[in-house]
Amino acid sequence: MTPGDQEETQPLLRPPGGSAPRGRRVFLAAFAAALGPLSFGFALGYSSPAIPSLRRAAPPALRLDDAAASWFGAIVTLGAAAGGVLGGWLVDRAGRKLSLLLCAVPFVAGFTVITAAQNVWLLLGGRLLTGLACGIASLVAPVYISEIAYPEVRGLLGSCVQLMVVIGILLAYLAGWVLKWRWLAVLGCVPPSFMLLLMCCMPETPRFLLTQHKRQEAMAAMQFLWGSEQGWEEPPVGAEHQGFHLAQLRRPGVYKPFIIGISLMAFQQLSGINAVMFYAETIFEEAKFKDSSLASVIVGIIQVLFTAVAALVMDRAGRRLLLALSGVVMVVSTSAFGAYFRLTQGGPSNSSHVDLLAPVSVEPASGSVGLAWLAVGSMCLFIAGGAQALRCLLAGRCLLHLQCPFHSGLCP
Numbered sequence: 001m002t003p004g005d006q007e008e009t010q011p012l013l014r015p016p017g018g019s020a021p022r023g024r025r026v027f028l029a030a031f032a033a034a035l036g037p038l039s040f041g042f043a044l045g046y047s048s049p050a051i052p053s054l055r056r057a058a059p060p061a062l063r064l065d066d067a068a069a070s071w072f073g074a075i076v077t078l079g080a081a082a083g084g085v086l087g088g089w090l091v092d093r094a095g096r097k098l099s100l101l102l103c104a105v106p107f108v109a110g111f112t113v114i115t116a117a118q119n120v121w122l123l124l125g126g127r128l129l130t131g132l133a134c135g136i137a138s139l140v141a142p143v144y145i146s147e148i149a150y151p152e153v154r155g156l157l158g159s160c161v162q163l164m165v166v167i168g169i170l171l172a173y174l175a176g177w178v179l180k181w182r183w184l185a186v187l188g189c190v191p192p193s194f195m196l197l198l199m200c201c202m203p204e205t206p207r208f209l210l211t212q213h214k215r216q217e218a219m220a221a222m223q224f225l226w227g228s229e230q231g232w233e234e235p236p237v238g239a240e241h242q243g244f245h246l247a248q249l250r251r252p253g254v255y256k257p258f259i260i261g262i263s264l265m266a267f268q269q270l271s272g273i274n275a276v277m278f279y280a281e282t283i284f285e286e287a288k289f290k291d292s293s294l295a296s297v298i299v300g301i302i303q304v305l306f307t308a309v310a311a312l313v314m315d316r317a318g319r320r321l322l323l324a325l326s327g328v329v330m331v332v333s334t335s336a337f338g339a340y341f342r343l344t345q346g347g348p349s350n351s352s353h354v355d356l357l358a359p360v361s362v363e364p365a366s367g368s369v370g371l372a373w374l375a376v377g378s379m380c381l382f383i384a385g386g387a388q389a390l391r392c393l394l395a396g397r398c399l400l401h402l403q404c405p406f407h408s409g410l411c412p
Contacts, residue, residue: 026148026225030157032198033144034164036100036137039107039191041168043130046188047073048280048296049176054123068120073278075124076131083135090136096144097204100195103136107192114185126185133192138165147205148225159311166307169277170300176281177293264323271330287340 051072054064064072083103090099110129117123142161149157168191175187203221210218249255276283280299284292310322 026150026153027157028198029148029202029225030145030160032195032202033100033141033148034160035191035195035198036103036141037161037164038168038171039104039188039195040134040137041165041170042172042188042191043076043107043110043134043168044165044274044277045169045172045280045300046130046176046184047076047127047278048173048282049179049293050181050184051279052281052285052292053176053181062117062119062123064120064123068124069282072120072123072127073275075127076134076278077274079128079131079133080135080138083132083137084139085135086132087136087139091140091143095204095208096140096147097199097202099136099140100144100199103133103140104192104196104199106130106133107137108189108196111185111188114188115182130188144205147207150226163304163307163311166300166303170297170304173280173293173296173300177297272334 051064051069054062054072055069057063083106087099087103090102094102106129110126110131110133113122113126113129117126142158145157145161146154172184172188176184179187203224204217206218206221206225209215209221249258276299280296281292284295289295313322
């Protein structure tokens with residue numbers, strides 16, 4: 001690496017004399033931004049309890065058939081794909097704070113449309129809007145949090161992003177246990193509304209303000225967040241134009257980690273973990289459980305616990321080991337769940353008489369005693385492995401930002 005390269009990759013913000021800031025408002029700002037990932041998780045988990053409720057509705061109430069239910073769960077990913085592109089454009093032009101404020105609008109609008117929906121098209125439109133907001137929030141919130149956090153708390157606050165996503169999923173499962181789909185959509189408006197209110201009181205990130213040569217505003221933001229405004233340097237002239245260029249993919253130091261990172265993320269998504277999140281309750285209904293909502297809540301709790309565990313042990317155990325271990329766990333668990341469906345094939349299709357803690361078969365002497373636990377256990381293992389893999393992948397996103405100094409703080 002040449003001296004010029006070293007100068008380019010220096011952090012934009014450096015603490016004076018090695019002293020650590022002591023501001024506490026940074027935690028409030030991080031919480032406000034983390035309500036975006038919480039809303040993201042709630043939107044992902046919303047379809048799991050909502051779809052069974054909509055499928056059971058009797059005319060003239062709004063009802064989903066199998067094809068519409070499939071689209072209702074999946075269309076959020078189309079919105080998220082568009083939101084990711086839009087968020088990437090917004091984050092460097094409108095700024096981190098304004099991008100988060102803007103993403104609250106489609107969250108609230110989407111859930112409002114779902115609440116007032118009188119036909120399937122409005123339901124799908126509302127889901128598409130929430131997906132758009134999910135894509136923006138998933139990109140902007142980690143950037144905002146990493147850029148407002150000083151190094152001593154950056155890892156802690158960075159770990160909160162994925163944890164808030166899975167907490168949002170669990171919240172949707174828990175609320176769906178007692179609320180119908182319309183009231184559940186009303187609840188979905190609450191986290192983004194709070195984010196909108198709180199973010200109005202939070203500053204833009206000092207890093208972004210410095211790249212826009214707004215030194216006085218950056219000093220005020222640093223004073224608000226860290227309680228210190230001395231000893232921080234403005235980035236070099238032209239630094240705001242640095243970034244990733246396709247020509248850099250010719251360098252082995254760039255394209256190798258780029259391919260590895262993209263491949264890991266693609267395989268993790270292709271494992272089907274999002275489908276499980278979208279249709280968890282429907283899956284357990286098809287598995288002939290009486291209380292599929294309880295099974296979904298158990299899965300959500302497992303996901304939250306293992307996301308927290310992965311965040312705690314990742315730096316000690318290493319990313320590679322956890323990724324390999326999670327891959328093995330997911331293979332075993334999906335095999336076990338497939339075996340469960342094969343063993344129970346042709347059994348009673350009405351889940352109303354089957355209890356979560358009871359054997360699947362109604363025959364007391366059947367060899368399928370305890371198979372219900374096989375299904376729940378295998379699904380929990382799959383979610384546990386997926387949570388570890390996703391946490392490691394998110395922590396390793398710096399592989400994709402090696403040549404992008406403005407995102408050098410994205411990785412905890």
